[in-house]
Amino acid sequence: MTTVTQHLWFEKGMREALSTYVGLIPGSAIEWITPIPGDTPSGPAGSVQIAGFHLGDQRYMAIEAGPLDSFNHSFSILVSCDDQAQIDHLWEKLGEGGSYEPCGWLRDRWGLSWQISAKRLGGLMMGPDPETAKRVTQAMLKMSKIDIAGLERAAAG
Template structure:
């Protein structure tokens, strides 16, 4: 069992969110669904929580009810390491459907959860010892919504558009 598990508070969408996320990521599954009993506070038999795995990482989603203090915020996001542009494109399209696409590889999905869809090569480029190269990559990234490896590579190589 992993020591730290992300715990997501939903109004009533925990089961739908877990089903959606497990359809997006490979090696993912619903592990357990718990229901409210007699003690409530929700209707007996309604879904209380869903434990699910995304690519081996365990998450718990709770149907805790409406609570403005428990709203999702971009201050907490899930960073997805992508090896290829095809992976970036697929995850960007699937997670962004019905949500909001933000800057620099960030998006908010239809449930309000924020994700960063990032090619692993970006970190390598930004850590380059040549400060001019890494600055060009940072500048290029800041102009993008969905991150484009080919455009980042051109910036890294000093090619102008």
């Protein structure tokens, strides 16, 4: 069976980042962290470390190996939340020291992009009524942090 795992490259701060992520996303854990024993193009023995972890049901690996390419919007982690309290909590904690962006996007302090959304958003946008979907989409496009009550008001017209 083929295994697919997302891989993240951190310039620095990988351990702190992973601890933050697994502490915020239920059902998550760091499985292992190990230094690379020999010299690498990124540094001397022990200066490069790799890790395996999972966030919810998604598997990841990470490496801390100095600068290469910065994280950008072409890769983000989408978290679909059950309720506003979960959105609010993740928004505050992941955005701390980073930056907030439109439509539920934020960058954490390590530069990784996240989409903090509501499970309800998909149902409202993909429902049978195109006018409802249009109103909900327009409301979402005006939001920074996703507001479920605001989406419901838009859906109701």
